[in-house]
Amino acid sequence: MIAGMLSICACNNSTSKSSSANDSSSVTAQVDTAVNHAERDAKNAANEVKDAVMGNADSNFIVKASTDNAMELKVMQAGLSKGTSKELKAHARMMIADHKKLGDKIRAYADKRSFPLPMDDNGKADDALASLDKNTTGAEWDKAWVNKIADAHQDAIKMFEKEADNTKDAELKTLIADALPKFRSHYDMMKMMLDKMK
Numbered sequence: 001m002i003a004g005m006l007s008i009c010a011c012n013n014s015t016s017k018s019s020s021a022n023d024s025s026s027v028t029a030q031v032d033t034a035v036n037h038a039e040r041d042a043k044n045a046a047n048e049v050k051d052a053v054m055g056n057a058d059s060n061f062i063v064k065a066s067t068d069n070a071m072e073l074k075v076m077q078a079g080l081s082k083g084t085s086k087e088l089k090a091h092a093r094m095m096i097a098d099h100k101k102l103g104d105k106i107r108a109y110a111d112k113r114s115f116p117l118p119m120d121d122n123g124k125a126d127d128a129l130a131s132l133d134k135n136t137t138g139a140e141w142d143k144a145w146v147n148k149i150a151d152a153h154q155d156a157i158k159m160f161e162k163e164a165d166n167t168k169d170a171e172l173k174t175l176i177a178d179a180l181p182k183f184r185s186h187y188d189m190m191k192m193m194l195d196k197m198k
Helices: 002-054 057-082 086-113 124-133 138-166 170-197
Strands: none
Touching (some): 057 138, 086 138, 086 170
């Protein structure tokens, strides 16, 4: 009788341990499944945001406009510190003020649309300044600087005009409409300076 009772107890313990192990395995499996689903959902959400931003032509334009503007500001600052012409320095000062205002407008627009902007010019100015400083000093540096600024403004005019034709965003159209006359004025000034330097 005692042997029988011990046998029953042993069976109950074995069943209890087996049931506990099964419960533990089931909970672990459920946790793993929940974690996998959460990771998958997070990746999908991140990809959707990335696709929405990267696939947005207005966002791509604003990012490029921001980096180009930051690059031009650094090159213009170099004109103040390295340029030898008083006229060059005066034009640089005026253009810097205009481009700072443009940078503020670009940032404000990007913030409203939740478009992520780079912090700086992504090293574009370093390349531009390196090419300016290579084998040029004094009046030759001034001429190379004016050429660089003229080319940058010509590129900006083309890019802004193209975006004005393509965007459906009224606020962005206004930003572009305000910027283009400044770009054209800056470009004309640089062309006049180049004519004087010939």
